Amino acid sequence: MFENKERTDINELGEFGLIKHLTTNFKIRNEFSVKGVGDDAAVLDSKGKQTLISTDLLLEGIHFDLAYVPLMHLGYKAVQVNLSDIYAMNGKASQITVSLGLSSKFPLEAVEEIYKGIELACNKYNIDLIGGDTSASKQGLVISITSIGYADADKVTYRNGANEHDLLCVSGDLGGAYVGLQILEREKLIYLENPQIQPDLEGKDYIIERQLKPEARMDIVALLEEMDIKPTSMIDVSDGLASEILHLATESDKGITIYEGKIPLDPMTYETAREFGLDPTVCALSGGEDYELLFTISQDDYKKLKHDVDITVIGHVTDKNSGCKMVSKSNNVHELKAQGWNAFNK
Ligand SMILES: Nc1ncnc2c1ncn2[C@@H]1O[C@H](COP(=O)(O)OP(=O)(O)O)[C@@H](O)[C@H]1O
Ligand SMILES: Cc1ncc(C[n+]2csc(CCOP(=O)(O)OP(=O)(O)O)c2C)c(N)n1
Ligand SMILES: [Mg+2]
Incomplete structure (x- = not known):
């Protein structure tokens, strides 16, 4: 990825030189950010709103494979997966901190690529980079991002507010990131066997992008506000x-209870899952990394969003004793199991 480019040893700059070099382009743009990079701590002002904070850790070999993930995409995605948690609280994301563990194989140019991706994400989502930490790592690349956001107290949406008879809605479509990952893994194996063969990603742009360049659903939070809908509960699909x-x-x-036939799947996800001998429904249920928003709304709000093509009602909330169920396309009822992705199963 960066093997053939210019290589500047990070030692030439030192830790402080590196931080300065990486962060000088970032300008503070939010009224909530009083002081960003450059002191012992950043200073934020919540202006009377509630503060939302979330952290995620991304580890080379566990969360990403540099054999097929370009570093700029990695920086971009690392920001998205963290912003997604703020949007899942129905908040507006404003700041991030970025912490890096860099193994000696990373020259300055590689870190610059990661920061280009971080900068792109910050520009697009109006986020201030306000701090972080940088260290050498004995093994592999480590990226930890903390995202910070704000919401009025009465807008914050928790996981625990779903009421019986509420409708369960999901944004976008599901399973694409997982199927995209299957393609990248396949091409990696082919490449390892024969480095002369060029990767065959033709016609698969959408699902490859779902894996390499997810977009957190800031737009759905704005849309819900516009529609005057406060979800009763919400979570992001990681x-x-x-x-x-x-x-x-x-x-x-x-x-x-959800209905299999209602789960939104892009045709490319569906077809490619089939090519891999995978059940597209299982890809949506257990694949992960979709970074869509899953939320419940009161039935009274249904009329406000029923014409929106980007939101699909896939089920409803029942009493506790009914458990979590999926009604299949052939009308069989299956119990939903948490077979989602789990870093400890790797
Ligand atoms: N090592 C930890 N120490 C303290 N809290 C943690 C730790 N890891 C996760 N959490 C907390 O556990 C909750 C669930 O985390 P997680 O399953 O990672 O959520 P998400 O999928 O939204 O990232 C969150 O409140 C998170 O802050
Ligand atoms: C090499 C590699 N292995 C696995 C995956 C798939 N994967 C990485 S992170 C993730 C889900 C979310 O990760 P987690 O650490 O559980 O995040 P959180 O739920 O805490 O937000 C999945 C399915 C991948 N993209 N690349
Ligand atoms: Mg987490």
Whole structure:
């Protein structure tokens, strides 16, 4: 990825030189950011709103494979997966901190690529980079991002607010990131066997992008506000639909029933899953990394969003004793199990 480019040893700049070099382009743009990079701590002002904070850790070999993930995409995605958690609280994301563990194989140019991706994400989502930490790592690349956002207290949406008879909705479509990953893994194996063969990604742009360049659903939070809908509960889909449904149900002390035929799947996801001998529904239920928003709304709000093509009603909230169920296309009822992605199963 960066093997053939210019290589500047990070030692030439030192830790402080590196931080300065990486962060000088970032300008503070939010009224909530009082002080960003450059002091012992950043200073934020919540202006009377509630503060939302979330952290995620991305580890080379566990969360990403540099054999097929370009570093700029990695920086971009690392920001998206963190912003997604703020949007899942129905908040507006404003700041991030970025912490890096860099193994000696990374020259300055590689870190610059990661920061280009981070900068792109910050520009697009109006986020201030306000700090972080940088260290050498004995093995592999480590990226930890903390995202910070704000919401009025009455807008914050928890996992635990679903009421019986609420409708379960999901944004976008599911399973694409997982199927995209299957293609990248396949091409990696082919390349390892024969480096002369060029990767065959033709016609698969959408699902490859779902894996390499996800977009957190800031737009859905804005849309819900515009429609005057306050979801009763919400979560983002990082581990897979089934796992997130179980989180909403457990936290809300309710059951949830979904309908297989309603799960939104892009045709490319569907066809490619089939090519791999995978069940497209299972890809949506257990694949993960979709970074869509899964939320419940009161039935009274249905009329406000029923014409929106980007939001699909896939089920409803039941009493706790009914458990979490999926009604299949052939009308069989299956219990939903948390077979979502889990880093400890690797
Ligand atoms: N090592 C940890 N120490 C303290 N809290 C943690 C730790 N890891 C995760 N959490 C907390 O556990 C909750 C669930 O985390 P997680 O399953 O990672 O959620 P998400 O899928 O939204 O990232 C969150 O409140 C998170 O902050
Ligand atoms: C090499 C590689 N292995 C696995 C995956 C798939 N994967 C990475 S992260 C993830 C889900 C979310 O990760 P997690 O650490 O559980 O995030 P959180 O739920 O805490 O947001 C999945 C399915 C991948 N993209 N690349
Ligand atoms: Mg997490």
